Amino acid sequence: MTATAIAGTRVAPVSEAPLRKHRKRPTRLILPLYTVLLMLYLVTPILMMILYGFNDIPGERQTPRFWGFTLDWYRTMFDDPSLTQAVRNSVVIAIVAAAVATPLGTTLGLALGRYGFRGKAAVSFVIFMAIAVPEIVLGSSLLSMFVQAEAPLGFTTILLAHIAFSVPFVAVTVRARVQGMDRSLEDAAQDLFASPLVAFWKVTFPIILPGILAGLMLAFVLSLDDFVITNFVSGQLQTFPIWVYGATRIGLPPTVNVLGTLLFVAGVVLALLTAVSQRGEGSEGRPKEAPGV
Amino acid sequence: MAAVDTVHRPRPHGIERRRRRVAYGLLFPGGGWLLVFFLVPVFIMAYTSLMSGGVLSGGFRFTWEFSNYLDALTGRQVFVLRSLSFAAMTTIGTVLLAYPAAYWIAFHGGRWKNTLLFMILLPYFVSFVIRTVQWKFILADNGPLLGTLKDLGIVPGDFHVLATPIAVVGGLIYNYLPFAALPLFVALDRIDRTLIEGAYDLYANRTQAFLKIVFPLSMPGVFAATLLTFVPATGDYVEAEILGGPTTKMIGNIIQTEFLTRARYPVAAALSMVLMLTMVLLTSIYAKAIGTEDETLAAARL
Numbered sequence: 001m002t003a004t005a006i007a008g009t010r011v012a013p014v015s016e017a018p019l020r021k022h023r024k025r026p027t028r029l030i031l032p033l034y035t036v037l038l039m040l041y042l043v044t045p046i047l048m049m050i051l052y053g054f055n056d057i058p059g060e061r062q063t064p065r066f067w068g069f070t071l072d073w074y075r076t077m078f079d080d081p082s083l084t085q086a087v088r089n090s091v092v093i094a095i096v097a098a099a100v101a102t103p104l105g106t107t108l109g110l111a112l113g114r115y116g117f118r119g120k121a122a123v124s125f126v127i128f129m130a131i132a133v134p135e136i137v138l139g140s141s142l143l144s145m146f147v148q149a150e151a152p153l154g155f156t157t158i159l160l161a162h163i164a165f166s167v168p169f170v171a172v173t174v175r176a177r178v179q180g181m182d183r184s185l186e187d188a189a190q191d192l193f194a195s196p197l198v199a200f201w202k203v204t205f206p207i208i209l210p211g212i213l214a215g216l217m218l219a220f221v222l223s224l225d226d227f228v229i230t231n232f233v234s235g236q237l238q239t240f241p242i243w244v245y246g247a248t249r250i251g252l253p254p255t256v257n258v259l260g261t262l263l264f265v266a267g268v269v270l271a272l273l274t275a276v277s278q279r280g281e282g283s284e285g286r287p288k289e290a291p292g293v
Numbered sequence: 294m295a296a297v298d299t300v301h302r303p304r305p306h307g308i309e310r311r312r313r314r315v316a317y318g319l320l321f322p323g324g325g326w327l328l329v330f331f332l333v334p335v336f337i338m339a340y341t342s343l344m345s346g347g348v349l350s351g352g353f354r355f356t357w358e359f360s361n362y363l364d365a366l367t368g369r370q371v372f373v374l375r376s377l378s379f380a381a382m383t384t385i386g387t388v389l390l391a392y393p394a395a396y397w398i399a400f401h402g403g404r405w406k407n408t409l410l411f412m413i414l415l416p417y418f419v420s421f422v423i424r425t426v427q428w429k430f431i432l433a434d435n436g437p438l439l440g441t442l443k444d445l446g447i448v449p450g451d452f453h454v455l456a457t458p459i460a461v462v463g464g465l466i467y468n469y470l471p472f473a474a475l476p477l478f479v480a481l482d483r484i485d486r487t488l489i490e491g492a493y494d495l496y497a498n499r500t501q502a503f504l505k506i507v508f509p510l511s512m513p514g515v516f517a518a519t520l521l522t523f524v525p526a527t528g529d530y531v532e533a534e535i536l537g538g539p540t541t542k543m544i545g546n547i548i549q550t551e552f553l554t555r556a557r558y559p560v561a562a563a564l565s566m567v568l569m570l571t572m573v574l575l576t577s578i579y580a581k582a583i584g585t586e587d588e589t590l591a592a593a594r595l
Binding site for chain 1: 312313315316317319320322323324326327330331332333334335337338340341390391393394396397398401407409411412413414415416417418419420421422423424426427428429430431433435436437440467470471520521524525527528529530531535545548549552553558561562565568569572573576
């Protein structure tokens with residue numbers, strides 16, 4: 001009943017009122033505190049991995065107890081040839097898989113984001129399925145095919161599989177970016193007598209480039225990390241996750257923590273560089289709202 | 294020539310046809326790859342699931358061997374049900390844990406938004422096998438967590454977490470949390486703030502504004518989060534292998550053993566088919582229940 005009266009008396013500060021009310025709530029700290037705790041929970045195993053790479057254990061296998069600080073494992077991290085080879089396999093496969101999957105996924109994302117064509121819904125559905133289906137189904141179906149084709153399992157089959165599961169992720173990343181971009185920019189370029197190809201190259205490509213880079217990163221990380229699908233199609237070849245999984249039964253050597261830490265640092269640095277390069281050129285072209293097609 | 298185009302709007306048919314040709318040209322390489330390495334393998338797996346024979350008895354032959362499905366599932370219901378219930382607990386756990394944080398980041402993250410999102414993605418930079426092994430150390434009977442609690446006398450000396458469903462579901466929740474948090478964040482971040490202001494203007498209190506505006510509008514995110522957690526978690530077997538014991542085996546462990554250890558390809562393929570078809574069925578029922586088919590596409594669009 002007095003609401004209008006109160007609103008009337010407080011004409012001036014009305015825009016600040018909700019903000020101040022929010023600041024005074026005693027419960028206002030719950031959510032930020034919770035968010036911080038959740039972040040801590042997410043990084044706990046990472047911190048464990050880093051810390052236990054410095055663990056001065058008496059034997060060769062990691063224990064739950066922390067014995068003391070040592071740099072020994074950093075010195076000896078490449079001493080086990082099978083582990084070194086596994087890491088090398090992982091990195092090479094991840095680079096090649098990302099390099100192949102990115103153009104394949106980018107063109108697919110462009111087709112879905114910019115054009116209408118018959119069968120578009122079906123293609124979208126297949127991409128969605130490829131992302132959502134359990135990895136074990138992808139792995140076992142690929143193994144079924146390779147067995148039927150009598151293809152020898154190893155480097156090539158792992159690579160083919162990694163490209164296959166990366167393409168959908170690159171495609172959805174690029175599609176989101178394409179859908180978010182302002183088509184009138186490209187129309188304007190064409191109105192200014194740019195050919196469609198030139199308009200694409202000079203206008204569209206720079207705008208969607210952050211999406212392509214994000215897709216590239218995603219493909220690289222997914223490939224580097226993959227265990228389940230790789231386990232099905234790897235045969236005797238070992239990647240880093242396969243090696244680690246095999247070693248869990250007898251216990252992990254701390255050099256695994258060291259190599260994991262180095263891969264982690266390299267990945268984070270790479271991601272931050274990508275983010276910084278995007279901020280430099282892409283901030284004004286950021287997609288605001290995906291209008292959908 | 295281009296000048297003529299600008300005069301003749303709407304575009305003439307020739308350009309439409311060329312656009313379509315460009316679309317198919319762009320579609321072909323990636324779509325072809327998915328056809329050969331995703332769709333064809335699924336069909337070959339279906340084909341394999343109806344074969345008979347063995348590696349040692351002269352190979353496999355296609356004989357419409359439907360009994361493989363009976364074989365595969367006999368005595369295995371417990372693993373299927375366990376996988377579904379573990380995945381359900383994982384889904385509820387991740388969404389409940391992720392929603393408040395995603396909400397806070399989307400509405401109050403401010404200039405920390407990108408940093409916080411990056412923090413959520415941080416686990417992706419460590420191999421998930423290694424992450425899971427770290428939980429094995431953290432949760433070990435005399436590890437940093439339980440050891441301390443036992444020293445303090447908070448839990449009894451014979452208390453253990455490893456090899457129990459708690460450890461497996463805990464590991465699953467940890468590994469799938471980012472999958473749930475990201476779509477939730479995207480959905481919450483997209484919500485038009487003026488709608489919430491409008492609710493306050495219409496005298497809604499904070500709870501009402503959340504229940505009537507924010508939560509319904511975040512449903513596509515909840516849908517995507519549950520899907521992206523439940524489906525992969527059902528087929529997962531790494532957490533069950535590393536953190537679990539004999540009593541926590543999931544359907545994925547069985548498929549893996551049948552395929553890679555026992556080389557019983559037809560039975561293994563049949564199990565994998567059952568898993569896939571169950572997931573497709575549940576997903577479409579869920580999509581129907583929660584809204585239209587568009588939701589599926591909206592989720593895929595994230």
